[in-house]
Amino acid sequence: MAQAATDLEGFRLWPGFLSRAEQEALRDDVFARMRGGPLYIPRMPKSGQPMRVRMTNFGPLGWVTDKEQGYRYQATHPDTGKPWPEMPPRVLELWSELSGYSAPPEACLVNLYESDARMGLHIDADEAAWDAPVLSISLGDTALFRIGGPVRSDPTRSVRLASGDVCLLGGASRRFYHGVDRILPGTSRLLPKGGRINLTVRRVTPP
Numbered sequence: 196m197a198q199a200a201t202d203l204e205g206f207r208l209w210p211g212f213l214s215r216a217e218q219e220a221l222r223d224d225v226f227a228r229m230r231g232g233p234l235y236i237p238r239m240p241k242s243g244q245p246m247r248v249r250m251t252n253f254g255p256l257g258w259v260t261d262k263e264q265g266y267r268y269q270a271t272h273p274d275t276g277k278p279w280p281e282m283p284p285r286v287l288e289l290w291s292e293l294s295g296y297s298a299p300p301e302a303c304l305v306n307l308y309e310s311d312a313r314m315g316l317h318i319d320a321d322e323a324a325w326d327a328p329v330l331s332i333s334l335g336d337t338a339l340f341r342i343g344g345p346v347r348s349d350p351t352r353s354v355r356l357a358s359g360d361v362c363l364l365g366g367a368s369r370r371f372y373h374g375v376d377r378i379l380p381g382t383s384r385l386l387p388k389g390g391r392i393n394l395t396v397r398r399v400t401p402p
C-alpha cells in the first residue's frame with residue numbers, strides 16, 4: 196500500500212488501508228463489542244458541558260471525561276462500572292503492523308460523530324507513554340481533520356480522512372494540535388445511520 200508523504204514530521208496517512216470488506220468486518224465487530232460497553236456522553240471538566248461526540252472504549256484502559264474528575268484513563272465504563280470490552284483483534288494487528296511500537300496498545304477509544312459533530316483542537320496529553328504513537332482508524336463518513344504544530348497558534352492544514360483510512364501521529368506530530376472540523380454527511384454508506392466512527396488506539400503506561 197502506498198504511503199502518502201507529508202511534511203508533518205512523524206505523521207503518516209495510509210489512504211484506503213482497509214478494503215471495503217475489512218471495513219465491514221471491523222464495523223460489525225465494533226458494534227458487537229459496543230453491546231458490552233455502550234456509547235456514553237462525555238462531559239467537559241469543570242463546566243460539565245456535554246461533548247458532541249459520543250464515546251466508549253475497548254481494551255484494558257479507556258479514556259473518559261466528566262465534570263467532577265476531568266480527563267483520565269480508567270479500567271471501567273463510567274455508566275455500567277464494568278471492564279471495557281476487549282480490543283478487536285484487527286485493531287491489535289493494525290497496531291503491530293503500523294505503529295512501530297514494541298508494546299501492545301492499552302486503549303482503543305471509540306468516537307461516534309453524528310453529522311453535526313466536531314472536535315476542537317487539542318493535544319493527546321493524558322498518556323504517560325509519550326514515546327508511543329497514536330494510531331487512528333476511520334470508518335464511515337469522511338472527516339475534515341485538522342492538524343497543526345506543538346503550539347495552538349501554529350499554522351494548520353486540513354486532511355480528509357475517509358472510511359478505511361488509517362493514520363499515525365508519531366514522532367514530533369504526537370504532540371501536535373489536531374481536531375475534527377466537520378463530517379461530510381453522505382460520503383459513505385458503511386454505517387447504517389450515517390456518521391463516522393474513529394478508533395483511536397494508544398499505549399497509556401510505559402511498558
Ligand code: SIN
Pocket residue numbers: 306314331338340356373374375393395
Ligand atoms: C481525536 O483526536 O481524538 C479524534 C480524531 C479523529 O476523530 O480523527
Ligand code: FE2
Pocket residue numbers: 317318319373
Ligand atoms: Fe486527539
